Structure formats: C-alpha cells, structure tokens
Amino acid sequence: MDREEKQINEAALEVRKKKQPSKKGNAIELVSHYCKGCGLCVDSCPTGTLLLEDNVSSKFGISVMVDAPEYCIGCKMCERRCPDFAIFINHEMEKEKQ
Amino acid sequence: MSERKVLQGNIIVAKAAISAGCNFFAGYPITPSSEVAQYLSKEFPQMGRDFIQMEDEISALGACIGASLSGKKVLTATSGPGFSLMQEHLGFAVMAEIPLVIVNVMRGGPSTGIPTKPSQADMMQTRWGTHGDHPIIVLYPAFSDEIFSETIRAFNLSEKFWNPVILLLDEVIAKAHEDIEIPEKKDINIYKEKVNVIKDLNIYDRNIGENPPRVDFFKGYPIHIDGLEHDSHGWPTSDPVIADKMQNLRMQKIYHYQDEIIKFNEYHMEDAEIMVFAFGVSARAALNAVKEARDEGIKVGLFQPLTIWPFPKKALQERFKKIKKILTVEMNMGQIKYEIERVSPDDVKKKTLLRANGIPFTPKEIVNSIREFTK
Amino acid sequence: MNKYEKYIRYQTFPTPWCPGCGDGIVLKSIAMAFSDLDIDPNDIIVVAGIGCSGRMPTFFNTNTLHTTHGRALTFATGVKLSRPDKLVVVISGDGDALAIGGNHLIHAARRNIGIKMILINNGVYGMTGGQVSPLTPQKFVTETTPYGNIEPKFHPAELLIAARATFVARETVNRTIQLKEVIKKSFQHKGFSVVEAISNCHINLGRKNNMKNPVKMAKWIAERTVTKAQFEKMTPAERDHKYPVGILQENTDRYEYSELYHKHIVTAAKESAKKNKKK
Numbered sequence: 001m002d003r004e005e006k007q008i009n010e011a012a013l014e015v016r017k018k019k020q021p022s023k024k025g026n027a028i029e030l031v032s033h034y035c036k037g038c039g040l041c042v043d044s045c046p047t048g049t050l051l052l053e054d055n056v057s058s059k060f061g062i063s064v065m066v067d068a069p070e071y072c073i074g075c076k077m078c079e080r081r082c083p084d085f086a087i088f089i090n091h092e093m094e095k096e097k098q
Numbered sequence: 099m100s101e102r103k104v105l106q107g108n109i110i111v112a113k114a115a116i117s118a119g120c121n122f123f124a125g126y127p128i129t130p131s132s133e134v135a136q137y138l139s140k141e142f143p144q145m146g147r148d149f150i151q152m153e154d155e156i157s158a159l160g161a162c163i164g165a166s167l168s169g170k171k172v173l174t175a176t177s178g179p180g181f182s183l184m185q186e187h188l189g190f191a192v193m194a195e196i197p198l199v200i201v202n203v204m205r206g207g208p209s210t211g212i213p214t215k216p217s218q219a220d221m222m223q224t225r226w227g228t229h230g231d232h233p234i235i236v237l238y239p240a241f242s243d244e245i246f247s248e249t250i251r252a253f254n255l256s257e258k259f260w261n262p263v264i265l266l267l268d269e270v271i272a273k274a275h276e277d278i279e280i281p282e283k284k285d286i287n288i289y290k291e292k293v294n295v296i297k298d299l300n301i302y303d304r305n306i307g308e309n310p311p312r313v314d315f316f317k318g319y320p321i322h323i324d325g326l327e328h329d330s331h332g333w334p335t336s337d338p339v340i341a342d343k344m345q346n347l348r349m350q351k352i353y354h355y356q357d358e359i360i361k362f363n364e365y366h367m368e369d370a371e372i373m374v375f376a377f378g379v380s381a382r383a384a385l386n387a388v389k390e391a392r393d394e395g396i397k398v399g400l401f402q403p404l405t406i407w408p409f410p411k412k413a414l415q416e417r418f419k420k421i422k423k424i425l426t427v428e429m430n431m432g433q434i435k436y437e438i439e440r441v442s443p444d445d446v447k448k449k450t451l452l453r454a455n456g457i458p459f460t461p462k463e464i465v466n467s468i469r470e471f472t473k
Numbered sequence: 474m475n476k477y478e479k480y481i482r483y484q485t486f487p488t489p490w491c492p493g494c495g496d497g498i499v500l501k502s503i504a505m506a507f508s509d510l511d512i513d514p515n516d517i518i519v520v521a522g523i524g525c526s527g528r529m530p531t532f533f534n535t536n537t538l539h540t541t542h543g544r545a546l547t548f549a550t551g552v553k554l555s556r557p558d559k560l561v562v563v564i565s566g567d568g569d570a571l572a573i574g575g576n577h578l579i580h581a582a583r584r585n586i587g588i589k590m591i592l593i594n595n596g597v598y599g600m601t602g603g604q605v606s607p608l609t610p611q612k613f614v615t616e617t618t619p620y621g622n623i624e625p626k627f628h629p630a631e632l633l634i635a636a637r638a639t640f641v642a643r644e645t646v647n648r649t650i651q652l653k654e655v656i657k658k659s660f661q662h663k664g665f666s667v668v669e670a671i672s673n674c675h676i677n678l679g680r681k682n683n684m685k686n687p688v689k690m691a692k693w694i695a696e697r698t699v700t701k702a703q704f705e706k707m708t709p710a711e712r713d714h715k716y717p718v719g720i721l722q723e724n725t726d727r728y729e730y731s732e733l734y735h736k737h738i739v740t741a742a743k744e745s746a747k748k749n750k751k752k
Contacts, residue, residue, distance in 0.1 A: 159547075
C-alpha cells in the first residue's frame with residue numbers, strides 16, 4: 001500500500017474511535033474477485049468498519065477487508081459508492097424481499 | 099394496373115423506396131440529391147412514416163442506423179462530399195451488420211467540384227471509402243426503369259444480407275425527367291424474412307454464408323450492438339481467433355452469394371468481337387454507339403453492369419473466352435479500368451474512353467473510339 | 474440480488490475501468506434509477522459513444538448500443554423517432570459530447586428530442602491515455618498540455634441552456650443518492666435532458682496534478698461542489714472553479730420532438746392528403 005492508501009486507513013480508524021458498535025448486526029458481503037482495492041468504500045463508511053489491505057491474490061495487489069463488522073450501521077454508503085459491485089450490505093435480505 | 103409517368107430520377111428512387119416499404123429517411127440537403135429528401139418529407143408523414151433532416155451527413159447516417167436497429171427500413175441520399183462524411187458510419191453498419199440503403203448521386207469531384215455536373219468518379223470510394231477490410235454491395239442503374247427496380251433490389255439485398263447497400267446514380271439519371279412505368283404493388287417482390295424470436299443471445303453466431311440470427315431492439319432480448327470487434331453475443335472482444343472468424347463471416351456473407359448479387363445487362367454480344375463496358379449515363383450513350391457501329395458492320399456489343407461491387411469477374415472472364423477486345427467508358431480519369439485489367443487475361447486488348455470534366459460522352463465519341471479499336 | 478441488479482449484465486464483468494473510476498458509480502446510479510422507476514428492461518436502450526464512458530452499455534442488461542465517437546446522440550435520435558415510447562439513454566464523456574460530438578449535442582438540445590443524456594465530466598480523455606478535453610480546468614497538466622492547459626473550458630450548462638435544452642442538471646459521483654435522484658427526474662422529464670456527472674479520472678488527470686488517488690481527487694471535487702444558491706452569490710472569478718449542483722434548468726412547456734412529429738406533422742399531413750383527394 002502506498003502513502004495515500006495508508007492515509008485512507010488512518011482516517012477510517014480515526015472515525016471509528018468516535019463511534020460505538022451498532023446494536024443491529026448487518027451482513028457485509030464482499031465480492032472479492034470484482035474488488036479493485038480503490039478504497040472509496042473505506043472512505044465512504046461513516047463508522048470506519050472497512051480497511052484496505054495488501055492482497056497478493058487480488059489483481060491490483062490490494063483489496064478491502066471488513067476490519068470491524070460490529071460497527072456497520074447498514075447505511076449502504078459503501079455499496080452505493082463501489083464502482084465495481086464488489087460490496088453489498090444485507091444482500092441476502094434484499095433477495096428474500098423480491 | 100401499372101402507371102406510366104414522367105418523373106425525375108431522384109423521385110423514382112423515392113417512389114421505389116416507398117414501394118419497398120422504406121419507412122425512415124434521415125438526410126441532409128446536397129445537390130444533386132435533395133429532391134429525394136424533399137419528396138419524402140411530403141409523402142412520408144402522410145403514411146405515418148418517419149422523416150428527419152439532420153445537422154450533417156454523419157448524423158443522417160447515424161440516425162438511419164439507430165432506426166434500422168429499431169425495426170425500420172431506412173434510406174439516406176447524398177452526393178460526393180456527404181458520402182465522404184458518411185464513411186465511418188458506413189463501416190459501423192458493415193461491422194454490426196445493419197441493413198440500410200445509401201443513395202450516392204455522383205457529381206463532379208473532388209471536393210466541392212462541379213456540383214451541377216455529373217461524374218462517375220466515386221466508383222473506388224464506394225468499394226474502399228471506409229477503413230478496414232469490409233464487404234459491400236454497390237448497384238448502379240442506367241435507364242429509368244432500372245432506377246426503380248435497382249432501388250427495390252438495394253433494399254432487398256440489404257435486408258437479406260444484413261449489410262449496407264450503396265445505390266449509385268449520376269447527376270444525369272438523377273435529375274433527368276423521364277417516362278417510366280411504375281409496376282403494380284403485386285409485381286414488386288419485397289424481401290421479408292426478419293426473425294422476431296431467437297433461441298439465445300448469440301445473435302452473431304452462424305456458419306459461413308449464413309445470416310446472423312438477429313432481432314431488432316425492443317423484441318424482449320437484452321441484445322448488444324457494437325462497432326468494436328465482437329463475439330457471438332455482440333460483446334466486445336479482441337481475441338484473435340474470434341476476430342478472424344468474425345471477419346470471415348462478414349466477408350463470406352456477401353461473397354458466398356455473389357452470383358446471386360451480381361446482375362448485368364448485355365446487348366448485341368452474341369457475335370461481338372469488341373465489348374464496350376459502360377454503366378450509368380455512359381451506358382446510355384454506349385448503347386446508341388453500339389447500334390450505330392453495328393450498322394457500319396462492326397461486331398461490337400455492350401456489357402452494362404447493374405452490380406458494380408462485387409465486381410462481375412466471372413461473367414467477364416466467361417466472355418473473354420470469345421471476345422478479345424474491351425473498351426471501358428467511364429466519366430473519370432480511370433477507376434473501373436483497373437478492375438478490368440485485374441480480371442482480363444493477357445490476350446485481351448484493353449482500351450479506355452475517359453473524361454472527368456462534367457460533360458457526359460456522346461454516342462459519336464464512343465463510335466469513334468470503337469472504330470479506332472477495330473484497327 | 475438487489476432490484477437494481479436486474480439491470481446489470483454480469484456476464485460481461487469485470488468492468489474495464491481503473492480502480493476507483495467514477496464511471497462505475499454512474500453505471501450503478503443509472504441502474505438504481507431504472508429500478509426505482511421499475512422500468513421494463515425491454516423498454517430501455519442505453520447508447521454510448523467512444524471513450525471510457527463508451528464501454529458502459531456493455532454492462533446494462535437492457536437493449537444496448539455502442540456507437541462511434543461523438544455520434545451517440547445521432548443514433549439515439551434515429552431510435553427515439555422510430556420508437557418514441559422507449560426510454561433512450563445516452564452516455565457520453567466530456568470529449569465525446571463536447572469536442573467531436575458538440576455539433577450533435579446542440580442540435581439534439583435545440584430539437585428537444587426525448588433523449589436522456591448522462592454527460593460524464595472527468596475533464597480528460599481517459600481512454601486514450603490522458604489528453605486535454607474541452608472541460609479540462611485551465612493550468613492543468615495533461616499528456617497534450619505538458620506546460621499547463623491554456624484553453625478556457627466550456628460551461629456545459631450555460632451552453633446547453635443557450636441551445637434551448639429543457640432540462641439541465643449537475644451532480645457529482647461523490648453524492649450518489651442525489652445523482653440517482655436527478656437522473657430519475659431527467660428520465661421523467663418530457664424532452665431532451667442532460668445530467669452532467671462530475672467524475673474523477675485520477676489515473677490520467679489526477680496523477681499529473683498531484684491527485685493520483687481516487688479518494689484525494691474525490692475531495693478535490695467535493696471542495697468545488699456548491700449549491701445553486703451559493704454559486705449565484707459568488708464573483709465571476711470564484712465561479713470559474715466551482716460546480717453548482719442540482720437542477721439548473723427545467724422547462725416543461727415545450728413539446729418533445731418525436732411527439733410533435735408523430736402527433737402534429739403526421740396528422741396535418743394526413744388531413745392535407747384527404748383534402749387533395751377531394752379536389
């Protein structure tokens with residue numbers, strides 16, 4: 001990870017410090033083979049749930065990982081901002097609704 | 099019953115398009131083909147068919163492609179400068195295999211040239227105008243009734259082979275008002291075999307010589323049409339194996355059936371020792387010249403191609419077995435003459451009558467050339 | 474599978490765009506707009522020109538058409554006139570729409586033909602490796618302005634309004650909910666509509682202007698995003714570097730072109746034909 005990618009993680013951890021774990025559990029689904037490790041989801045998350053990590057098996061050598069799932073509040077900002085359809089929140093529940 | 103009328107060539111094209119079921123025209127004004135647009139701008143709305151004048155020839159052909167893909171039978175008409183602007187979209191229509199008819203009324207070139215005088219100098223442009231290897235069908239009537247029948251044939255061939263067809267005219271036959279017999283509806287056969295159902299999304303998957311099992315847009319299938327090289331779905335690919343296969347499929351789609359596509363007339367060829375090869379306005383003068391020369395005892399005949407591309411190579415080589423002299427007459431500085439040289443054996447003597455100043459040949463000039471050729 | 478994924482053609486994934494490119498966000502926002510309006514995929518066609526944005530139709534599970542550079546609007550005009558009942562969406566980049574395609578853009582706007590254009594403005598030619606475009610900010614370095622861009626950029630909204638566009642809006646790829654909402658409104662608008670989506674090309678434009686990371690460039694965009702009200706209070710000098718967002722023009726009292734043609738021209742023509750027959 002380069003300097004700017006590390007800064008994205010540091011910012012996420014800063015945000016997480018000011019938050020509490022959410023009461024309602026939310027399902028975070030990663031589609032790893034689509035994730036290009038751009039970090040937009042990490043930047044969008046209002047509670048610092050996600051972080052970037054080096055990942056040899058990913059095409060770009062970097063990808064997102066769920067570092068603190070209990071902090072996820074299910075707001076889906078990460079899902080909306082993911083350009084590659086690589087992260088879904090409560091995806092299963094959506095399926096049953098259909 | 100059929101009607102006898104005196105009509106301008108451009109209007110004959112428009113009327114034939116209506117008879118062929120054409121229901122979308124997008125064009126741009128240009129001498130000498132504007133009458134096609136003007137006539138259809140009046141007639142089409144009365145039939146609930148679509149007419150639009152676009153902002154240039156590029157957008158005119160673009161609109162035609164969009165309409166053709168949406169189930170319309172489309173036409174545009176232009177001349178040299180506009181035809182040059184249309185080349186990229188002509189290539190797109192070949193690549194995505196889209197039926198459409200482009201009328202190109204040839205005027206003096208190059209550039210702005212002599213807009214009010216005829217020429218036959220776009221012959222090679224119709225074959226090679228757009229970039230890349232591509233198949234093309236180009237028809238070129240000479241006499242007034244042929245303008246009608248070749249327009250119908252242009253639509254039928256473009257629908258049957260999912261390929262653009264260029265209908266060439268020159269300024270004389272496009273602008274001249276002549277009598278013509280408009281056939282009755284029942285005597286005009288229109289090609290209709292468009293499918294509305296496909297078994298899967300492999301809309302470009304077929305064998306050599308077969309047509310793509312394709313449907314138009316909005317038929318309930320999420321089809322993709324692309325100018326990029328594409329796989330059997332139409333999805334972009336640069337895979338060399340697929341690219342090679344697709345190039346051949348597109349080419350063979352036309353050249354596998356060239357005998358069916360190629361059409362020509364011949365006059366007084368039974369015992370001819372000299373063959374005059376002429377098309378469009380030049381064929382009219384050539385026919386009179388051939389008759390005049392025959393009266394003087396010269397054994398000469400006229401070969402008049404209606405299909406320019408694919409070039410009637412087989413038919414000519416058949417005739418070269420007996421006829422050892424060919425006189426090519428064309429209003430340019432030599433274009434089809436290179437095709438003649440390419441297809442004719444060494445023992446055939448070749449002569450040309452060329453002119454590119456906007457003045458069509460007279461029968462007298464052609465007769466003199468025939469006389470010289472007998473020596 | 475979320476409802477909006479019904480409009481996505483997963484068989485053609487992964488997308489070819491660079492990690493963090495805004496095009497993927499625009500793709501998703503459009504799919505979400507389709508989903509909110511519950512439109513039958515068969516009634517939708519997505520048309521695009523050439524460029525990074527040009528590859529977007531491949532990923533929609535609707536009728537899709539990838540045309541030539543700058544000419545998507547001309548193909549779409551043919552489609553809309555032939556099938557006025559269909560939702561015709563055109564995706565175009567700033568180069569595709571405002572450089573080579575500029576002439577077709579102003580004519581589509583003037584005609585008010587019911588085409589829904591999404592103009593993705595990332596201020597550069599991305600596909601071809603980062604050349605300057607008509608929307609590249611002045612002084613920016615690109616592959617063809619190594620000494621800084623001297624050309625002033627278009628103000629697309631004013632250009633389109635002057636060309637009589639009846640719906641012009643702008644959003645950014647940072648504001649995904651607002652972007653989807655304004656795209657939805659543009660779909661519901663009768664007539665020609667343009668939604669300009671400010672997007673990030675950090676790999677080409679950003680890299681040469683010290684914003685090589687998508688998050689950093691996203692912040693650069695955010696700092697220039699202002700509301701219409703804020704924009705109106707600014708001095709011309711300040712305005713030049715700002716992107717006012719929201720609906721900038723909405724005029725609903727003009728006929729849509731294909732409706733005008735099919736309802737008025739065709740009926741008038743049929744009447745005059747009847748009159749001539751009587752003579």
